[in-house]
Amino acid sequence: MKIYYVYILKCSDKTYYTGVTSNLEKRLFQHHSGCYKNSYTSSKRPVLLIFYCEFTNINIAIEKEKQIKKWSKSKKEALINNEYDRLPNLSKKHFNK
Incomplete structure (x- = not known):
């Protein structure tokens, strides 16, 4: 059975690449x-693997x-930090009044 990985890298500029x-x-x-050379991470090295999960x-x-990739930085950080209970609240839209 082949395994596929979804991964998140932290780049030198503190951004995330998925x-x-x-x-x-x-x-x-x-x-x-x-x-x-034209990839997102090429100019943002060094990069650090901070999260991955496996799929079949x-x-x-x-x-x-x-x-x-569509998630906010704070939501990605909750995933990275295993704070799964925070994910639903980080999905909610906050509208200015």
């Missing part, structure tokens, strides 16, 4: 080495990657 791969070790090497279905992994 990706999906079937070979986490190889993909991390590519991020660290700046393999793709690539479609679900891609869906989760896209979902996380």
Whole structure:
């Protein structure tokens, strides 16, 4: 059974990069080495792997990657810190009055 990983990197500028791969070790090497010169992380090295989760279905992994990419920084940090109970509240919209 093939395993797919959704992962979050913390970049040197304190931003987060979310990706999906079937070979986490190889993909991390590519991020660290700046393999793709026009990629988001190439100019933001060094990067640090701070979160990953495993999936056996690539479609679900891609869906989760896209979902996380839309999240706010605070919501990503709650996920990274295993503060799952905070996730629903961080999803709510706050409208100015």
